[in-house]
Amino acid sequence: MARFRGLIQAAATLATNIHLPNFAKGGIYQGAGKAVCVPGLNCYSCPAASGACPIGSFQSVVGSSKFSFSYYVTGTLILIGVLLGRFVCGFLCPFGWLQELLHKIPSKKLSTKKLKPLTYIKYAVLLFAVVLLPVLVVNDVGMGDPFFCKYICPQGVLEGAIPLSIMNVGIRSALGKLFSWKLAILIVVAVLSVLFYRPFCKWICPLGAFYALMNKVSLLGIQVDQCKCVSCGKCAKVCQMDVDVTRTPDHAECIRCGKCVGACPVDAISFRYGLGVTGDKPAQSTQACENK
Amino acid sequence: MLFKAVKPVVQVALLIVGITMVCFGVMRGEADAVLAKAIRLCLECIGIG
Ligand code: SF4
Numbered sequence: 001m002a003r004f005r006g007l008i009q010a011a012a013t014l015a016t017n018i019h020l021p022n023f024a025k026g027g028i029y030q031g032a033g034k035a036v037c038v039p040g041l042n043c044y045s046c047p048a049a050s051g052a053c054p055i056g057s058f059q060s061v062v063g064s065s066k067f068s069f070s071y072y073v074t075g076t077l078i079l080i081g082v083l084l085g086r087f088v089c090g091f092l093c094p095f096g097w098l099q100e101l102l103h104k105i106p107s108k109k110l111s112t113k114k115l116k117p118l119t120y121i122k123y124a125v126l127l128f129a130v131v132l133l134p135v136l137v138v139n140d141v142g143m144g145d146p147f148f149c150k151y152i153c154p155q156g157v158l159e160g161a162i163p164l165s166i167m168n169v170g171i172r173s174a175l176g177k178l179f180s181w182k183l184a185i186l187i188v189v190a191v192l193s194v195l196f197y198r199p200f201c202k203w204i205c206p207l208g209a210f211y212a213l214m215n216k217v218s219l220l221g222i223q224v225d226q227c228k229c230v231s232c233g234k235c236a237k238v239c240q241m242d243v244d245v246t247r248t249p250d251h252a253e254c255i256r257c258g259k260c261v262g263a264c265p266v267d268a269i270s271f272r273y274g275l276g277v278t279g280d281k282p283a284q285s286t287q288a289c290e291n292k
Numbered sequence: 293m294l295f296k297a298v299k300p301v302v303q304v305a306l307l308i309v310g311i312t313m314v315c316f317g318v319m320r321g322e323a324d325a326v327l328a329k330a331i332r333l334c335l336e337c338i339g340i341g
């Protein structure tokens with residue numbers, strides 16, 4: 001499956017944005033499908049978007065005067081998280097795929113190994129910009145801003161503002177400082193993506209942060225057979241998310257891309273799916289391995 | 293080690309919690325709120341709001 005990851009990512013991006021003719025019309029899809037959250041980070045202001053962005057939806061529900069928490073969106077994310085974990089990031093998210101494509105542009109590549117503390121920023125973004133600020137900072141009628149969408153997310157500019165403003169003069173003339181600010185963020189993320197592997201996923205994305213928390217309890221996991229492992233370190237070397245799968249198979253940063261599975265010379269690493277699947281198959285004793 | 297033992301229980305519990313939350317959210321009108329937001333152009337998202 002990991003061999004076809006690029007194709008699956010392309011298909012998932014297309015399925016998430018199936019209403020392609022809307023790009024030419026300069027408007028967005030307005031059908032009932034928009035009540036359902038898609039698994040990845042995909043702006044509902046993209047003309048072709050088939051469903052709703054879970055992060056945008058959460059903020060819009062909690063920011064409304066009627067609700068201060070979204071059971072619907074949180075429940076959806078828990079379900080996706082338990083069923084797939086960060087497999088969503090590795091295979092299904094359009095913005096993750098975009099960063100990977102940008103990283104394929106030939107240039108000097110920089111390691112993120114020494115920047116590990118930055119991976120905690122995304123949890124702060126989730127807590128403050130997505131959960132707390134939209135509920136706590138409200139106007140006279142009790143409505144809060146979607147802080148992440150408004151001030152941070154580059155997807156809205158990439159998928160929404162740019163295509164819509166090309167086709168729609170009204171939108172083009174209305175774009176102001178906020179657009180410029182987020183366009184700057186998009187450009188920075190794009191440039192960093194060429195140099196680093198998935199910088200937005202590693203450091204900023206609140207959706208990735210949520211799925212990262214769910215990786216430990218996800219039904220989909222990666223298992224390392226310690227009986228087969230010869231400790232060559234090839235899996236850790238090939239991992240661009242800076243994970244050593246032999247030590248922490250359910251690491252929060254593992255996007256289940258499967259590169260380590262392909263890199264292992266003794267087929268010690270495999271995908272597993274089911275209840276109670278644990279990351280390592282320990283070698284209880286040399287004899288236990290020999291008896292296998 | 294302890295987590296290994298309780299992991300399937302936690303997984304089943306989370307699946308039940310997830311389904312319950314989705315149903316409860318739909319019943320109190322959250323899916324309609326999501327739809328209402330998603331079918332209108334999100335001004336904050338595109339940088340007008
Ligand atoms: S971390 Fe966010 S942007 Fe990256 S792949 Fe996951 S959901 Fe998408």
Ligand code: SF4
Nearest residue numbers: 239254255257258260
């Ligand atoms: S540990 Fe393996 S599956 Fe996880 S991100 Fe690294 S290479 Fe991909």
Ligand code: SF4
Nearest residue numbers: 229230232233235264
């Ligand atoms: S590549 Fe395979 S054999 Fe080498 S350390 Fe990783 S799991 Fe062990």
